[in-house]
Amino acid sequence: MVAPAFTLMFLLLLGPLLGVIALSFTDYQLGSPSFSWIGLANYRDMFGDRVFWLSLRNTLTYVAIVVPAAVALGLAVALLIESGSSLRSWYRTIYFLPVMATLIAMSIVWEFMLHPQFGLINGLLQGVGLEGFSWLQDRRTALYALCVIGIWQALGFNMVLFLAGLVSIPRQLYDAAEIDGAHGAWARFRLVTWPMLGPTTVFVVVITGIRSFQVFDTVHVLTKGGPSKSSEVLIHTMYVEGFEFFRSGYGAALTVVFLVFVLLLTLVKSALTNRGVHYT
Amino acid sequence: MTPRHRTVVWSVARHLLLLCGAAFILLPFLWMISTASKPQTEIFSKSIHFIPHSFALWDNLATAFGKANLWRFLLNGVVVTASIFVLQVLIALPAAYALAKLRFAGREVLFALVLFCILIPPQATAIPVFLLFHQIGILDSYAALIVPFTISAFGIFLMRQFFKTVPDDLIEAARMDGISEFGIVWRVMLPTAIPALTAFGIFSVVAHWNDYFWPLIVLNSEHLRTPPLGVAAFRNEEAGTNYGPLMAAAIVIIAPLVVAFLLAQRRFIEGITLTGIK
Numbered sequence: 442m443v444a445p446a447f448t449l450m451f452l453l454l455l456g457p458l459l460g461v462i463a464l465s466f467t468d469y470q471l472g473s474p475s476f477s478w479i480g481l482a483n484y485r486d487m488f489g490d491r492v493f494w495l496s497l498r499n500t501l502t503y504v505a506i507v508v509p510a511a512v513a514l515g516l517a518v519a520l521l522i523e524s525g526s527s528l529r530s531w532y533r534t535i536y537f538l539p540v541m542a543t544l545i546a547m548s549i550v551w552e553f554m555l556h557p558q559f560g561l562i563n564g565l566l567q568g569v570g571l572e573g574f575s576w577l578q579d580r581r582t583a584l585y586a587l588c589v590i591g592i593w594q595a596l597g598f599n600m601v602l603f604l605a606g607l608v609s610i611p612r613q614l615y616d617a618a619e620i621d622g623a624h625g626a627w628a629r630f631r632l633v634t635w636p637m638l639g640p641t642t643v644f645v646v647v648i649t650g651i652r653s654f655q656v657f658d659t660v661h662v663l664t665k666g667g668p669s670k671s672s673e674v675l676i677h678t679m680y681v682e683g684f685e686f687f688r689s690g691y692g693a694a695l696t697v698v699f700l701v702f703v704l705l706l707t708l709v710k711s712a713l714t715n716r717g718v719h720y721t
Numbered sequence: 722m723t724p725r726h727r728t729v730v731w732s733v734a735r736h737l738l739l740l741c742g743a744a745f746i747l748l749p750f751l752w753m754i755s756t757a758s759k760p761q762t763e764i765f766s767k768s769i770h771f772i773p774h775s776f777a778l779w780d781n782l783a784t785a786f787g788k789a790n791l792w793r794f795l796l797n798g799v800v801v802t803a804s805i806f807v808l809q810v811l812i813a814l815p816a817a818y819a820l821a822k823l824r825f826a827g828r829e830v831l832f833a834l835v836l837f838c839i840l841i842p843p844q845a846t847a848i849p850v851f852l853l854f855h856q857i858g859i860l861d862s863y864a865a866l867i868v869p870f871t872i873s874a875f876g877i878f879l880m881r882q883f884f885k886t887v888p889d890d891l892i893e894a895a896r897m898d899g900i901s902e903f904g905i906v907w908r909v910m911l912p913t914a915i916p917a918l919t920a921f922g923i924f925s926v927v928a929h930w931n932d933y934f935w936p937l938i939v940l941n942s943e944h945l946r947t948p949p950l951g952v953a954a955f956r957n958e959e960a961g962t963n964y965g966p967l968m969a970a971a972i973v974i975i976a977p978l979v980v981a982f983l984l985a986q987r988r989f990i991e992g993i994t995l996t997g998i999k
Binding site: 442443445446447449450453454455456457458460461464471514518521522524525527528530532533534535536537538539540541542543544545546547549550551552553554559561564565568593596597598601602605651655657658661662676679680683684689692693696699700703707 | 731732735736738739742743745746747748749750752753756764765767769812813815816818819820823831834835838840841842844845846847848849850851852853855868869871872874877902903906927930931933934937938948949950952953956964967968970971974975978979982983986989990993994
């Protein structure tokens with residue numbers, strides 16, 4: 442009964458996972474008749490490559506911008522929606538729309554909005570007397586433009602997770618805090634909402650972090666990592682090396698670096714949730 | 722300020738803030754619809770207006786359908802997402818049932834493996850799976866798009882958790898009636914699991930309809946393109962000239978999921994978040 446599932450799991454998940462690690466110690470290239478074990482040479486090449494460091498730095502910058510912004514805004518929107526009773530489901534629907542809409546199609550819309558001459562954004566900026574940018578073609582702005590799209594897409598998802606967390610906070614806690622002298626919205630938030638949301642927050646931060654490390658669609662369609670590598674990110678570098686140059690061994694080494702970061706985030710999550718965050 | 726005043730002020734502030742955020746969220750959607758409804762001359766004009774002076778949506782849609790094989794892309798999307806979901810269910814349900822209700826040696830180890838596999842990001846296995854498919858010669862086919870996702874560790878986990886809550890008596894009664902174990906999975910367990918299965922189905926369809934990374938890697942042929950690949954290729958061919966039809970094509974690509982979402986919001990939000998643990 443479990444045979445088909447576990448056969449496929451070994452063939453398509455566990456095997457390839459071990460495979461990618463093994464591959465990273467070889468010089469295999471797609472189509473070449475043979476390969477040899479070259480130890481850590483791929484990693485040496487990688488650590489000596491300027492593009493890798495740029496790619497890693499850009500990925501970390503992207504994560505460092507998107508995660509706090511998408512988490513804070515998601516929380517803010519959830520709190521605002523919960524604080525009143527009117528138009529709740531309207532707002533929830535609107536904020537959730539980007540999660541449903543195919544990101545590739547919406548990236549193309551964003552590209553047109555960011556168009557240097559005919560784009561809406563530059564048009565609006567000129568309307569108030571500001572100079573626009575060639576957002577996606579300028580190395581000073583390309584990565585940040587991608588961050589905005591990332592935040593736009595992740596916000597609604599985080600909002601829904603926070604809404605679920607807020608609903609599960611027992612009403613009595615607010616009453617008890619009120620009796621203990623917690624008056625005003627800020628005191629209620631600081632003493633009840635925020636501590637009770639601890640596990641949700643950890644979960645949302647980690648899941649947004651992992652998704653941000655995986656950023657690829659917008660980069661591939663809008664900038665191809667350019668201009669001059671200013672928006673190059675890990676998975677895009679891996680895609681180019683592994684599937685455009687077919688340097689499978691080197692691409693595998695990049696994948697391993699990506700996996701290490703995802704693993705770190707997962708460990709942070711389990712460490713924090715096991716300690717019962719904010720319950721102390 | 723009296724308390725009454727404060728409530729009114731807060732209520733106004735709440736709507737003001739939420740509306741500002743909503744404007745940011747909706748802007749791309751509105752601009753997409755607006756641009757798709759404008760003729761070429763209005764798109765390349767300097768003045769910003771959302772309502773087109775002359776309405777050209779039907780022309781732009783016709784151009785989009787004429788230049789790109791959108792029907793084919795949508796059909797591919799349906800074939801691929803439906804096949805993935807059906808195969809995921811066929812493979813995951815028996816495993817989930819066994820892990821939840823049957824006693825056998827190694828059950829705990831297998832369940833631990835399932836939990837581990839949930840954590841493997843799809844990008845991590847891409848290179849080896851690509852090499853495997855190259856070796857057996859199934860790149861650039863429907864199979865290449867479907868096979869890697871037939872196994873869903875998350876699906877097994879979700880359904881196992883659900884099956885745990887099904888009373889044992891129900892299974893015992895079925896065994897008394899002489900129903901085989903596979904029969905129990907499909908005739909007893911499956912009907913009880915419809916809500917969980919719906920949530921998982923929504924999650925699966927949304928993820929694979931929108932997936933870009935894997936189809937991009939394995940496909941070459943135009944006739945196999947999934948919706949995201951199709952619209953991306955259309956944009957590359959038009960390279961910054963034909964924005965009206967391009968935006969019309971974007972509408973067509975996102976429409977099926979967005980319309981389904983608007984019709985069944987609660988279910989979709991549940992599906993994406995409950996199963997969003999992935």
